[in-house]
Amino acid sequence: MALAPTGPAAACDRVVKTYRTATESVTALADVSVQVPRGRVTCVVGPSGSGKSSLLRLLACVDSPDSGSVTVGGERVDHLGARGRRRLRRRQVSYLFQRPGDNLLPYLTAVEQVRLAADLRGARVDDDQVQQLLARLGLAHRADHHPVQLSGGEQQRLAVACGVVGGPALVVADEPTAELDTAAAVRVLGAMESLAADGVGFVVSSHDPRVMAIADGFVRLDQGRLV
Numbered sequence: 001m002a003l004a005p006t007g008p009a010a011a012c013d014r015v016v017k018t019y020r021t022a023t024e025s026v027t028a029l030a031d032v033s034v035q036v037p038r039g040r041v042t043c044v045v046g047p048s049g050s051g052k053s054s055l056l057r058l059l060a061c062v063d064s065p066d067s068g069s070v071t072v073g074g075e076r077v078d079h080l081g082a083r084g085r086r087r088l089r090r091r092q093v094s095y096l097f098q099r100p101g102d103n104l105l106p107y108l109t110a111v112e113q114v115r116l117a118a119d120l121r122g123a124r125v126d127d128d129q130v131q132q133l134l135a136r137l138g139l140a141h142r143a144d145h146h147p148v149q150l151s152g153g154e155q156q157r158l159a160v161a162c163g164v165v166g167g168p169a170l171v172v173a174d175e176p177t178a179e180l181d182t183a184a185a186v187r188v189l190g191a192m193e194s195l196a197a198d199g200v201g202f203v204v205s206s207h208d209p210r211v212m213a214i215a216d217g218f219v220r221l222d223q224g225r226l227v
């Protein structure tokens with residue numbers, strides 16, 4: 001029997017991230033250390049420009065820090081080049097965009113989206129598992145529907161299904177409820193909460209009190225520093 005992975009889903013230690021343009025240099029993250037535990041929802045909060053997206057981009061292996069370390073699924077990623085990050089990202093990280101439609105391919109049905117996400121992650125998932133996951137997210141009756149036939153909330157729940165299928169270490173979500181009404185947001189958050197319990201770590205940037213209400217832990221940033 002395979003042992004369940006241990007250690008945090010992701011972590012960064014004393015990371016610094018500075019953006020340089022022709023005219024200025026902005027330190028978006030200064031000496032930031034964070035742990036995203038498995039099985040939990042961690043919420044990143046802070047005013048506009050405080051570094052939330054920069055932190056998510058490092059944890060999602062989209063970007064690398066100037067200094068400090070980043071670990072995802074137990075692997076150091078800060079020293080990897082773009083190709084190495086892409087490879088690790090495919091297996092270990094999902095990224096959920098704010099706009100539900102941006103997370104899905106318009107020409108695939110719900111079942112096909114989940115299967116494709118599993119395939120890209122190199123995971124073996126049979127039809128029953130896909131159906132069970134969709135049922136768990138209240139999407140059993142939508143299995144053969146395309147995104148255009150789904151509400152925004154259903155699309156976002158489907159995106160969550162794609163995000164967790166195949167067992168990545170980390171799901172990164174940037175304002176995942178910003179485009180949803182309260183009823184839809186509550187169902188998406190319920191799905192995230194329940195799926196986190198299976199062992200994936202969710203890290204969510206949000207100003208939404210509904211997200212904060214389900215968070216197990218917080219990362220508070222101000223001007224690129226933990227507060």
Ligand SMILES: Nc1ncnc2c1ncn2[C@@H]1O[C@H](COP(=O)(O)OP(=O)(O)OP(=O)(O)O)[C@@H](O)[C@H]1O
Nearest residue numbers: 019020026027028047048049050051052053054055
């Ligand atoms: N590509 C970039 N080039 C230059 N500066 C950048 C770049 N990306 C972000 N910044 C700057 O880094 C700082 C942190 O930005 P970041 O987007 O991480 O903050 P945020 O907390 O996510 O903001 P918001 O809530 O408005 O999305 C800001 O001062 C921003 O202007």
